[in-house]
Amino acid sequence: MKTLLNVLLRLIETARILGLNYRDLKNAEDLLMHNEFGLCFDTIITQMYEYEIEIDDExxxxxxxxxxxxxxKPESYTFMKELIRDESNIPKPLKDELTRIITSLIE
Known part of the structure; x- marks a missing residue:
């Protein structure tokens, strides 16, 4: 159980570094402190997916x-593969921001 607690704490910290918002991080931390490991894990990966936070293979x-x-079951987290950064493509959030900037310059 201590190992699981530690890896979930690292996942939360990684999500923080990658830019997941404070509210979702706090919710995950609260769930973790109440031994709701599954809900903590689900909160982090679901919110990272919802906000399209890119991840790497590691x-x-x-x-x-x-x-x-x-x-x-792998089906409960394999959707995260969609967020793996592809070095040959521009990340979607960056594309969206560039589109917004270019559009504002044209108008």
Missing amino acids: LYESISKIGDIMNL
Whole structure:
């Protein structure tokens, strides 16, 4: 259980570094402190997905390992693969921001 607590704390900290908002981080931390490990994990990955926060292969591997530790079906977290950064493409949030900037210059 201590191992699970530690990996979830690292996941929360990683989500913080990647820009997940304070409210979602706080919710996940509260769930974790009440031993709601599954809800904590689900909150972090769902909100990262909803906000399209890009991840790398290493973070996906961590998410997958947490899922394994928690005996979750892979379907409950494999959607996160969609967020893995592709070095050959411009990230969607950056594309959206560039589109907004270019549109404002044209108007």
